[in-house]
Amino acid sequence: MPELPEVETVRRGLAEHLVGRRVTRAEVGRERVVRRTSRDALISGLTGAVIESTDRRGKYLLLPLDTGDTLMIHLRMSGQVLLAAGGAIRPAHTHVALTLDDGHEVWFVDPRTFGEVVVFDPENVAVELPELARLGPDPIAEPFTRVDVRRITRATGRALKPLLLDQHAIAGIGNIYADEILHDARLRPDRPASSLDARASARLHGSIVRVLTDAIAAGGSTLGDSQYVDLMGSGGSYQDEHRVYGRGGERCLTCGRGWVRRTTTAGRGTHFCAVCQH
DNA sequence: AACTGTCCCTGCAAGC
DNA sequence: TGCTTGCAGGGACAGT
Numbered sequence: 001m002p003e004l005p006e007v008e009t010v011r012r013g014l015a016e017h018l019v020g021r022r023v024t025r026a027e028v029g030r031e032r033v034v035r036r037t038s039r040d041a042l043i044s045g046l047t048g049a050v051i052e053s054t055d056r057r058g059k060y061l062l063l064p065l066d067t068g069d070t071l072m073i074h075l076r077m078s079g080q081v082l083l084a085a086g087g088a089i090r091p092a093h094t095h096v097a098l099t100l101d102d103g104h105e106v107w108f109v110d111p112r113t114f115g116e117v118v119v120f121d122p123e124n125v126a127v128e129l130p131e132l133a134r135l136g137p138d139p140i141a142e143p144f145t146r147v148d149v150r151r152i153t154r155a156t157g158r159a160l161k162p163l164l165l166d167q168h169a170i171a172g173i174g175n176i177y178a179d180e181i182l183h184d185a186r187l188r189p190d191r192p193a194s195s196l197d198a199r200a201s202a203r204l205h206g207s208i209v210r211v212l213t214d215a216i217a218a219g220g221s222t223l224g225d226s227q228y229v230d231l232m233g234s235g236g237s238y239q240d241e242h243r244v245y246g247r248g249g250e251r252c253l254t255c256g257r258g259w260v261r262r263t264t265t266a267g268r269g270t271h272f273c274a275v276c277q278h
Numbered sequence: 279a280a281c282t283g284t285c286c287c288t289g290c291a292a293g294c
Numbered sequence: 295t296g297c298t299t300g301c302a303g304g305g306a307c308a309g310t
Binding site for chain 2: 032077078110111112113114156157158162
Protein backbone atom coordinates (compact mmCIF):
# COMPACT_ATOMS: atom_id res chain seq x y z
CA MET A 1 0.00 0.00 0.00
CA PRO A 2 1.39 3.34 -0.95
CA GLU A 3 3.06 5.22 1.86
CA LEU A 4 5.57 8.07 1.71
CA PRO A 5 8.31 6.15 -0.21
CA GLU A 6 5.88 4.84 -2.82
CA VAL A 7 4.22 8.23 -3.28
CA GLU A 8 7.65 9.85 -3.57
CA THR A 9 8.62 7.33 -6.25
CA VAL A 10 5.48 8.19 -8.19
CA ARG A 11 6.20 11.90 -7.72
CA ARG A 12 9.65 11.51 -9.23
CA GLY A 13 8.16 9.81 -12.26
CA LEU A 14 5.64 12.62 -12.61
CA ALA A 15 8.41 15.21 -12.28
CA GLU A 16 10.21 13.60 -15.18
CA HIS A 17 7.26 13.17 -17.52
CA LEU A 18 4.56 15.66 -16.65
CA VAL A 19 6.18 18.97 -15.79
CA GLY A 20 5.60 21.50 -18.56
CA ARG A 21 2.94 19.35 -20.21
CA ARG A 22 -0.51 20.68 -20.97
CA VAL A 23 -3.59 18.58 -20.29
CA THR A 24 -5.58 18.53 -23.52
CA ARG A 25 -8.34 16.24 -22.33
CA ALA A 26 -9.61 14.97 -18.98
CA GLU A 27 -12.00 12.04 -18.57
CA VAL A 28 -13.62 10.79 -15.38
CA GLY A 29 -15.14 7.33 -15.06
CA ARG A 30 -16.39 6.55 -11.61
CA GLU A 31 -17.59 9.66 -9.90
CA ARG A 32 -16.56 8.31 -6.52
CA VAL A 33 -12.90 9.23 -7.09
CA VAL A 34 -13.87 12.89 -7.53
CA ARG A 35 -16.36 12.78 -4.64
CA ARG A 36 -14.86 15.79 -2.91
CA THR A 37 -15.98 18.01 -5.76
CA SER A 38 -17.50 16.67 -8.98
CA ARG A 39 -16.74 15.23 -12.39
CA ASP A 40 -17.29 18.63 -14.01
CA ALA A 41 -15.05 20.40 -11.52
CA LEU A 42 -12.16 18.06 -12.27
CA ILE A 43 -12.60 18.21 -16.02
CA SER A 44 -12.92 21.97 -16.18
CA GLY A 45 -10.09 22.44 -13.67
CA LEU A 46 -7.67 20.36 -15.73
CA THR A 47 -8.56 20.85 -19.37
CA GLY A 48 -6.04 23.23 -20.91
CA ALA A 49 -3.98 23.53 -17.72
CA VAL A 50 -0.19 23.19 -17.71
CA ILE A 51 1.43 21.16 -14.93
CA GLU A 52 4.11 23.42 -13.51
CA SER A 53 5.83 21.26 -10.91
CA THR A 54 5.43 18.28 -8.62
CA ASP A 55 5.25 18.29 -4.87
CA ARG A 56 4.36 15.89 -2.11
CA ARG A 57 3.34 16.20 1.50
CA GLY A 58 3.05 12.90 3.33
CA LYS A 59 0.99 10.65 1.08
CA TYR A 60 -0.54 13.58 -0.82
CA LEU A 61 0.69 14.15 -4.38
CA LEU A 62 0.44 17.81 -5.33
CA LEU A 63 0.77 19.12 -8.87
CA PRO A 64 0.55 22.94 -9.10
CA LEU A 65 -1.05 24.14 -12.33
CA ASP A 66 -0.57 27.35 -14.30
CA THR A 67 -4.18 28.25 -13.49
CA GLY A 68 -3.24 28.85 -9.86
CA ASP A 69 -5.03 25.70 -8.74
CA THR A 70 -3.32 22.48 -7.66
CA LEU A 71 -4.12 18.91 -8.67
CA MET A 72 -4.10 16.59 -5.66
CA ILE A 73 -3.97 12.80 -5.98
CA HIS A 74 -4.22 10.47 -2.99
CA LEU A 75 -3.60 6.78 -3.69
CA ARG A 76 -4.92 5.50 -0.37
CA MET A 77 -4.93 1.67 -0.42
CA SER A 78 -4.87 0.54 -4.01
CA GLY A 79 -4.45 3.61 -6.20
CA GLN A 80 -1.96 3.72 -9.05
CA VAL A 81 -0.85 6.52 -11.35
CA LEU A 82 0.35 5.18 -14.68
CA LEU A 83 1.84 6.76 -17.78
CA ALA A 84 0.81 5.20 -21.07
CA ALA A 85 0.91 5.77 -24.78
CA GLY A 86 -2.09 7.59 -26.22
CA GLY A 87 -4.90 5.23 -27.12
CA ALA A 88 -3.48 2.30 -25.14
CA ILE A 89 -5.97 -0.15 -23.65
CA ARG A 90 -6.93 1.07 -20.22
CA PRO A 91 -6.89 -1.42 -17.35
CA ALA A 92 -9.97 -2.18 -15.30
CA HIS A 93 -10.74 0.45 -12.67
CA THR A 94 -9.21 3.34 -14.63
CA HIS A 95 -11.26 6.16 -13.12
CA VAL A 96 -9.44 9.22 -14.45
CA ALA A 97 -7.58 9.56 -17.75
CA LEU A 98 -5.66 12.68 -18.75
CA THR A 99 -4.37 13.20 -22.27
CA LEU A 100 -1.21 15.31 -22.49
CA ASP A 101 -0.06 17.58 -25.30
CA ASP A 102 2.78 15.16 -26.11
CA GLY A 103 0.26 12.40 -26.83
CA HIS A 104 0.78 10.41 -23.63
CA GLU A 105 -1.98 9.57 -21.21
CA VAL A 106 -1.90 9.57 -17.42
CA TRP A 107 -4.28 7.17 -15.72
CA PHE A 108 -5.55 7.00 -12.18
CA VAL A 109 -6.41 3.36 -11.54
CA ASP A 110 -7.91 2.27 -8.23
CA PRO A 111 -9.85 -1.00 -7.70
CA ARG A 112 -11.00 -0.13 -4.19
CA THR A 113 -11.77 3.50 -4.98
CA PHE A 114 -10.53 4.67 -1.59
CA GLY A 115 -8.23 7.06 -3.42
CA GLU A 116 -9.27 10.41 -4.78
CA VAL A 117 -8.41 13.10 -7.28
CA VAL A 118 -9.27 16.75 -6.83
CA VAL A 119 -8.35 20.17 -8.18
CA PHE A 120 -8.27 22.71 -5.38
CA ASP A 121 -7.25 26.28 -4.73
CA PRO A 122 -4.16 26.29 -2.48
CA GLU A 123 -5.10 29.73 -1.18
CA ASN A 124 -8.20 28.11 0.26
CA VAL A 125 -6.67 24.82 1.39
CA ALA A 126 -8.07 24.99 4.92
CA VAL A 127 -11.59 24.83 3.51
CA GLU A 128 -11.15 22.77 0.35
CA LEU A 129 -8.68 20.21 1.71
CA PRO A 130 -8.67 20.53 5.50
CA GLU A 131 -6.73 17.29 6.15
CA LEU A 132 -3.87 18.60 4.05
CA ALA A 133 -3.81 21.84 6.01
CA ARG A 134 -3.65 19.88 9.28
CA LEU A 135 -0.90 17.47 8.18
CA GLY A 136 2.15 17.08 10.41
CA PRO A 137 5.73 17.60 9.19
CA ASP A 138 6.95 15.48 6.27
CA PRO A 139 10.18 13.78 7.43
CA ILE A 140 11.74 13.80 3.96
CA ALA A 141 10.40 16.84 2.14
CA GLU A 142 10.66 19.26 5.04
CA PRO A 143 13.18 20.03 7.79
CA PHE A 144 12.71 17.29 10.37
CA THR A 145 15.03 17.10 13.34
CA ARG A 146 15.41 15.03 16.46
CA VAL A 147 14.01 18.01 18.33
CA ASP A 148 10.77 17.60 16.38
CA VAL A 149 10.57 13.93 17.37
CA ARG A 150 11.33 14.77 20.98
CA ARG A 151 8.54 17.32 20.99
CA ILE A 152 6.05 14.97 19.31
CA THR A 153 6.75 12.01 21.60
CA ARG A 154 6.65 14.05 24.78
CA ALA A 155 3.35 15.73 24.07
CA THR A 156 1.20 12.62 24.06
CA GLY A 157 -0.03 9.75 26.16
CA ARG A 158 -0.23 7.43 23.19
CA ALA A 159 1.80 4.40 22.21
CA LEU A 160 4.46 4.71 19.53
CA LYS A 161 2.70 2.83 16.75
CA PRO A 162 -0.55 4.84 16.72
CA LEU A 163 1.54 7.98 17.03
CA LEU A 164 3.59 7.13 13.94
CA LEU A 165 0.40 6.33 12.02
CA ASP A 166 -1.16 9.67 12.93
CA GLN A 167 -0.76 11.90 9.88
CA HIS A 168 -1.31 14.98 12.04
CA ALA A 169 1.76 14.08 14.11
CA ILE A 170 4.12 13.05 11.29
CA ALA A 171 3.03 12.85 7.66
CA GLY A 172 3.58 9.88 5.37
CA ILE A 173 4.14 6.84 7.59
CA GLY A 174 1.72 3.93 7.16
CA ASN A 175 1.49 0.45 8.56
CA ILE A 176 4.50 -1.12 6.84
CA TYR A 177 6.98 1.63 7.58
CA ALA A 178 5.73 2.16 11.14
CA ASP A 179 6.64 -1.46 11.92
CA GLU A 180 9.99 -1.29 10.10
CA ILE A 181 10.93 2.03 11.72
CA LEU A 182 10.12 0.80 15.24
CA HIS A 183 12.11 -2.38 14.64
CA ASP A 184 15.06 -0.37 13.35
CA ALA A 185 14.86 1.87 16.42
CA ARG A 186 14.57 -1.21 18.70
CA LEU A 187 11.36 0.18 20.22
CA ARG A 188 8.19 -1.76 20.97
CA PRO A 189 5.08 -0.52 19.12
CA ASP A 190 3.01 -0.53 22.32
CA ARG A 191 5.52 1.48 24.29
CA PRO A 192 4.16 4.85 25.49
CA ALA A 193 5.76 7.57 23.39
CA SER A 194 6.29 9.76 26.43
CA SER A 195 8.51 7.09 28.04
CA LEU A 196 11.30 7.72 25.53
CA ASP A 197 14.34 9.49 26.90
CA ALA A 198 16.32 11.89 24.70
CA ARG A 199 18.53 9.09 23.47
CA ALA A 200 15.73 6.75 22.42
CA SER A 201 13.88 9.62 20.83
CA ALA A 202 16.97 10.53 18.80
CA ARG A 203 17.23 6.89 17.75
CA LEU A 204 13.61 6.97 16.60
CA HIS A 205 14.31 10.10 14.58
CA GLY A 206 17.29 8.40 12.93
CA SER A 207 15.23 5.33 12.09
CA ILE A 208 12.38 7.35 10.60
CA VAL A 209 14.74 9.16 8.26
CA ARG A 210 16.88 6.12 7.46
CA VAL A 211 14.07 3.65 6.74
CA LEU A 212 12.12 6.11 4.58
CA THR A 213 15.25 7.19 2.69
CA ASP A 214 16.34 3.61 2.05
CA ALA A 215 12.83 2.68 0.92
CA ILE A 216 12.76 5.59 -1.53
CA ALA A 217 16.14 4.50 -2.89
CA ALA A 218 14.65 1.02 -3.43
CA GLY A 219 11.61 2.45 -5.24
CA GLY A 220 9.24 1.56 -2.39
CA SER A 221 7.68 -1.75 -1.36
CA THR A 222 5.59 -3.89 -3.69
CA LEU A 223 3.67 -6.63 -1.91
CA GLY A 224 1.96 -9.55 -3.53
CA ASP A 225 -1.56 -8.35 -2.92
CA SER A 226 -1.59 -4.58 -3.01
CA GLN A 227 0.27 -4.26 -6.28
CA TYR A 228 1.93 -0.93 -5.81
CA VAL A 229 3.77 0.09 -8.98
CA ASP A 230 5.43 3.27 -10.17
CA LEU A 231 4.45 5.47 -13.12
CA MET A 232 5.92 3.02 -15.62
CA GLY A 233 4.30 -0.02 -14.01
CA SER A 234 7.42 -1.32 -12.26
CA GLY A 235 7.42 -2.53 -8.67
CA GLY A 236 9.81 -1.49 -5.92
CA SER A 237 12.25 -3.76 -4.11
CA TYR A 238 12.18 -2.58 -0.51
CA GLN A 239 9.93 -5.51 0.45
CA ASP A 240 13.10 -7.62 0.24
CA GLU A 241 14.52 -5.52 3.05
CA HIS A 242 11.51 -5.76 5.37
CA ARG A 243 12.70 -7.21 8.66
CA VAL A 244 9.39 -7.62 10.49
CA TYR A 245 6.46 -6.59 8.29
CA GLY A 246 4.77 -9.71 6.92
CA ARG A 247 7.18 -11.97 8.81
CA GLY A 248 4.97 -12.94 11.74
CA GLY A 249 6.04 -16.30 13.19
CA GLU A 250 9.49 -16.18 11.61
CA ARG A 251 12.79 -16.01 13.42
CA CYS A 252 13.93 -12.41 13.92
CA LEU A 253 16.47 -11.49 11.24
CA THR A 254 18.07 -8.90 13.49
CA CYS A 255 18.81 -10.74 16.72
CA GLY A 256 18.38 -14.32 15.53
CA ARG A 257 16.95 -15.27 18.92
CA GLY A 258 13.40 -13.94 19.09
CA TRP A 259 10.43 -14.66 16.84
CA VAL A 260 8.52 -11.94 15.07
CA ARG A 261 5.17 -11.50 16.79
CA ARG A 262 2.07 -10.40 14.96
CA THR A 263 -0.48 -8.54 17.05
CA THR A 264 -3.22 -6.03 16.39
CA THR A 265 -2.72 -2.43 17.46
CA ALA A 266 -4.86 0.51 16.46
CA GLY A 267 -6.82 -1.92 14.28
CA ARG A 268 -3.74 -2.69 12.19
CA GLY A 269 -1.53 -5.74 11.96
CA THR A 270 1.60 -5.02 13.94
CA HIS A 271 4.86 -6.92 13.73
CA PHE A 272 7.76 -6.76 16.17
CA CYS A 273 10.44 -8.78 17.94
CA ALA A 274 10.05 -8.75 21.73
CA VAL A 275 13.70 -9.69 22.17
CA CYS A 276 15.32 -6.76 20.37
CA GLN A 277 12.55 -4.18 20.71
CA HIS A 278 11.92 -2.56 24.10
C1' DA B 279 -7.01 13.56 24.73
C1' DA B 280 -7.32 9.04 23.40
C1' DC B 281 -9.51 5.06 22.80
C1' DT B 282 -12.89 1.93 19.82
C1' DG B 283 -15.80 1.00 16.12
C1' DT B 284 -17.74 2.08 11.48
C1' DC B 285 -17.55 3.13 6.82
C1' DC B 286 -15.93 3.09 2.12
C1' DC B 287 -14.43 -1.05 -1.62
C1' DT B 288 -12.37 -4.93 -4.03
C1' DG B 289 -9.51 -8.97 -4.42
C1' DC B 290 -7.83 -12.72 -2.46
C1' DA B 291 -7.74 -16.70 0.71
C1' DA B 292 -9.74 -19.84 3.67
C1' DG B 293 -13.58 -22.70 4.82
C1' DC B 294 -17.50 -25.36 3.60
C1' DT C 295 -15.24 -27.08 -8.40
C1' DG C 296 -17.85 -23.25 -6.73
C1' DC C 297 -19.94 -20.88 -3.42
C1' DT C 298 -19.83 -17.84 0.93
C1' DT C 299 -17.51 -15.49 4.40
C1' DG C 300 -13.80 -12.90 6.30
C1' DC C 301 -10.09 -10.03 6.17
C1' DA C 302 -6.88 -6.39 4.85
C1' DG C 303 -6.01 -1.55 4.95
C1' DG C 304 -5.80 4.67 4.82
C1' DG C 305 -7.97 7.76 7.05
C1' DA C 306 -12.05 10.51 8.26
C1' DC C 307 -15.49 10.43 11.45
C1' DA C 308 -18.79 9.39 15.37
C1' DG C 309 -19.35 7.82 19.81
C1' DT C 310 -17.59 6.94 24.51
